[in-house]
Amino acid sequence: MTILKAFRLPAELVNRLSSLAKATHRSEKFYVEEALIHYLEDYAEAQIAKDRFNDPKSRIISGTDLRKKLGV
Secondary structure, X not given: OOOOOOOOOOHHHHHHHHHHHHHXXXXXXXXXXXXXXXXXXHHHHHHHHHHHHHOOOOOOOOHHHHHHHHOO
């Protein structure tokens, strides 16, 4: 199911989106959808990391220890 949403965007962003869509023969919807999917995934992962960092029960290891553990 799809739901219609309407947003106001800066003209420069709309122009860039339109140019990209034309140059790649993809729809503007494709790029808006992809951008939102990636942004929301990244935001969720960053929030999890922030929550873990601020949790006093979480164990924090150094980069050096992590590399040793991973064998790199």
